Amino acid sequence: MSIPEPIKRNNQQLKELIELNEELENYFRNTIIPQLFVDANLILRKFTPPAMKQFSLSREHIGRPMEEMADNIRYSTIVDNILQVIKTGEIFEKEIQTTNMRWFQMNIIPYLVKKDNRTNGVIITFVDITDRMKVLRDLEKLNASHETFIYSVSHDLKAPLANIEGLVSLLIKSSYELSAKCEANNKEQKYIATLLDKSVNAMRTILNELSDIAKIEGNFKEIVETARFEDILRQVELTIKDKIVESNAVITYDIAEKEINFSLKNLRSILYNLLSNAVKYRVPGRDPVIHVTTGKDKGYVFLSVKDNGLGIADDKLEIIFTPYTRIERDVEGTGIGLYLVKKIVENEGGRIRVKSSVGEGSEFTVYLKQNALAPPAAQQ
Template sequence: MTERSKPDRELFESERAFRILVQGVTDYAIYMLDHTGIVSSWNTGAARIKGYEASEVIGRHFSIFYPPEDQAAGLPERALAAARATGRFEAEGWRLRKDGTRFFASVVIDAIVEEGQFIGFAKITRDITERLKARSALAESENHFRLLVGNITDYALYMLDPQGFITNWNLGGQRIKGYVPDEIVGQHFGRFYTPADQKAGKPARALQIARETGRYEEEGFRVRKDGSFFWASVIIDPIRNDSGELIGFAKITRDITERREAQQKLERVQAELAESRKMDALGQLTGGVAHDFNNLLMGLAGGLHRIKRSSTDPAILKTISAMEGSIKRGAGLTRQLLTFARRQQVHPVRLDLAKTVFSMQEVLRAGLRGNVALTLDIAPDVWRVHTDPGELETALVNLVINARDALLEGGDVRISASNHQAGASDSTDYVRIAVKDNGVGIPPDVLEKVFDPFFTTKPVGQGTGLGLSQVHGFANQAGGRVEVESQLGEGTEVSIWLPRARDEEIEDPVEATDKTVGTVLMVEDNPDVASAGAMLLEELGYRVKWAPDAETALSEVENDGIDIVFSDIVMPGRMDGLGLARRLKRKYPSLPIILTTGYSDAVLRTDVEFPMVRKPYELHELSLAFDRINIR
């Protein structure tokens, strides 16, 4: 055997190494076909992937790897023809293993030409079944995602191109904004903004912020196809490809009109609750001092009355008159504060509003300056209201005085009343009483404080800050409300809304009757107040007995000889005046009982169970109260 030349030996070693490499590959089936498609070589990867050993497959046509339907369609022959014609054939498709199972294959067939002569094919096959499964799973996932996005109805989910033109549209967009895809795809998303926002360049600014910061979020009004507005929550996210290039925006819009309205309602309720708590705190503070304060005023009034009755000196009488005026103002301030805090006892009756207002016109005109004109516009058919006439009159006087003070250079004050039937959101009929002026108006920062107690813009000594507070408390305690509208330089209108009186409500008759002198048991723990009250009752012709507490009063009534019980509510001991009155009423149903108080929480719960007189009281108030019980 002749020794091989060095080039031949190197070629032999190279071919041997290549054969070993090919045979060692297990992830690819690498084999040769002759020019007719007969298998002429077979590697380890082919044996692993297709299940045939080399001895089982060499010499057989490669079409055995194709499923029957592909064989019948002539796919093996077409693959070889394509490879021979172009030099290469590539495809993906199903192939068969020896055991008949299928796998998804990536196939490459190269035509082999040697020294210009076509000699066969080199074929490489790879099992990509797992890749196919992953690809199918991805496609299915993407399809599910598209279906999910497309069928979501609570959110408008859609894409924009980099310039803001809409590229797709889901059912949520159609439901929320009213457009079907054919109407909106290709349109600029700026059409969803209000005209004012469009003019301000808000759509472009939203895209710019999303592009520069990575996200844009806001809440605001958007416009539907029919032109109606809705309150929207909006998110815009920029979409970039793998190289970081902006390819568009993802936009999510949700209609949160109902949520916003609910939030606003909650805020209103919270504000009302805070206001109610403020009123409660104020009422507790006021109530804590009102009883003692009014008892002091009652004692002073009684002492002054006694001095006045025994003096003829004009200077003393003038001083007494001034002091009585101060006592009345002090009592009035307490009543206004209690009314604002809704802790003032009221005596509502079925009131003819037109008659009441017209009967007050002289009093109201007297409170105005000569350069201020008063106009009454009260329709005679205005509904009756169920309210306390004294509190209503005080409220109107307060409003007219405020209107006068706003008319620095003169002007007009107009009082009107009109009927307002119940609407869809309120089942109550109201009468609206409005006091309007054409004065200087109220600044916005002041307007929100006008009902606060002691808040006033008037100079020191010219206002207590309780006028509008009284109006506010009166309206709320009557079951209504008060509203203020004002424009600087144009004037102010304050409206009191009072519920319409029911037809079955009957006005309490107030008829004075001849009274027969009788004995009044005054139940009062404060001796000074008892002395002042007894003096007034004696002037009315009554005999007076005094009991300092409820237990003593019970003993006095049991001893007989008592025609009327006149009791304070707040007293020391186990039983207060209201408990005493109820106990006496059960035992002596025909015994007249009148209660009095400077202030008590119990007053708010009596529901006019017993006649009531507020401290500090005067002679005519006692006379009216005792006339009401019709003693004969």
């Protein structure tokens, strides 16, 4: 007597379900990840062996409410988070520390019944991130020590530097007063005073840049304000006026985007470094021509500084943003400027691009995000 077709199909489906269940049981037995399976009534239905070991669970815990497991997992709001996932159908992620002081990335994932399109429970996965957390803490300590060292050096050097500046001023003043009496000796005195003055200014620049590095590497947040590009550009032009006059540089503007919500200090630093480099890295015998452009591109405000200077070789483009890197040794500088620009831009979610040809010039384009202005303080 042959077996009816419906019974054959049922037997085949039953066999497939048994095989699938065996595969799942095999996965549960062999996985190295602690996992809990909780139904829509917040009852613990299953857990993997690593979960049993990690959270001191036993077979008696199966079928019991999850609220009784909070002490085992050492996370008091786990029931609230499960309810949130069941309600919204969205994955919940949280870093937690368990009773044995290990850190885990906890993911609560909704278990969806496709037929009814509803959440019938959750799967909770725990990924051990203890080593990662230790590395992060060590990096934070190192970063704090680094910042403290830089601030300490900057602070300790400012006092003697101020004294040197005062002495240089007196030396320059006395040299002019003595000019009529002893012209020959006075020329040498003026020369020494000028060299001292340049050295002091260079040291002041380095100290300021060290302070900027500490702030930027520590993600120090400057006050966001409405910055007008033309105003900042004029300020920067005044700052480097002597270099512009000395080199006969011509700077032109095409300011399509007038304003941006950004730190005034950081925007000034970006423009100062890009413009001063465009003037400094000029071709001997060729007057610098620099063109500054602003506009919008795919949700970013961009700022472009294009010059007709020395240019940068292709094999050097990757290292120009490395701190203390100097491509042209004959040009005065510290090798920090472009590094600062890149850090400022990337800290604010932006990016910087470079196009350059040796002997023809370079174009640096900075893409900045519009930072939201904080609401004005309430009137008392």
